[in-house]
């Protein structure tokens with residue numbers, strides 16, 4: 001459990017299935033998270049959750065984000081595909097509860113996740129792919145000190161158009177310098 005000023009990051013629970021079922025079928029989320037566009041069945045969510053909760057590869061860490069003011073689950077964040085030799089991993093985040101968007105909670109949650117990844121797991125680098133048309137995510141990455149490392153041109157197809165994906169990255173030393 002990681003406790004911040006306004007949020008806590010807690011491990012997954014079996015009862016989170018309905019949340020993931022709703023969230024991962026939300027088409028705005030699917031587009032902005034650059035996900036697979038196929039509908040996700042409840043059974044698939046159950047299997048995904050079971051696998052995530054019993055994963056012993058040590059390559060993926062998932063957290064539910066809860067708002068401290070209401071104890072409500074408002075989203076999730078994760079470090080996935082951790083490479084323990086190069087010591088990097090992919091960051092992911094979503095604030096799905098509409099009442100909790102635009103309040104700086106993704107920035108706070110991602111900062112807490114990065115701090116955990118760098119200073120507890122000793123990762124060297126965290127990277128993300130961001131939809132080129134996602135200004136909220138771009139702003140959050142910039143506020144955290146992430147660097148735009150490159151643009152993956154026309155990387156993601158959605159609604160009859162190809163969209164760029166932006167690769168952001170941040171190194172442990174840089175994160176600790178600006179988030180001390």
Ligand SMILES: CC(C)(COP(=O)(O)OP(=O)(O)OC[C@H]1O[C@@H](n2cnc3c(N)ncnc32)[C@H](O)[C@@H]1OP(=O)(O)O)[C@@H](O)C(=O)NCCC(=O)NCCS
Pocket residue numbers: 028029032033092093094095096100101102103104105106107108128129130131134135136137139140
């Ligand atoms: C992207 C996302 C995580 C942002 O969450 P959030 O908690 O609302 O973000 P924050 O409040 O921390 O910060 C967002 C910033 O972007 C700004 N922003 C939001 N929409 C914007 C827009 N259309 N244009 C410009 N800036 C915008 C906000 O004003 C805020 O900046 P400010 O605090 O300086 O005013 C959230 O919208 C989300 O979960 N989207 C769906 C999934 C997703 O996109 N995940 C990211 C994958 S990389």
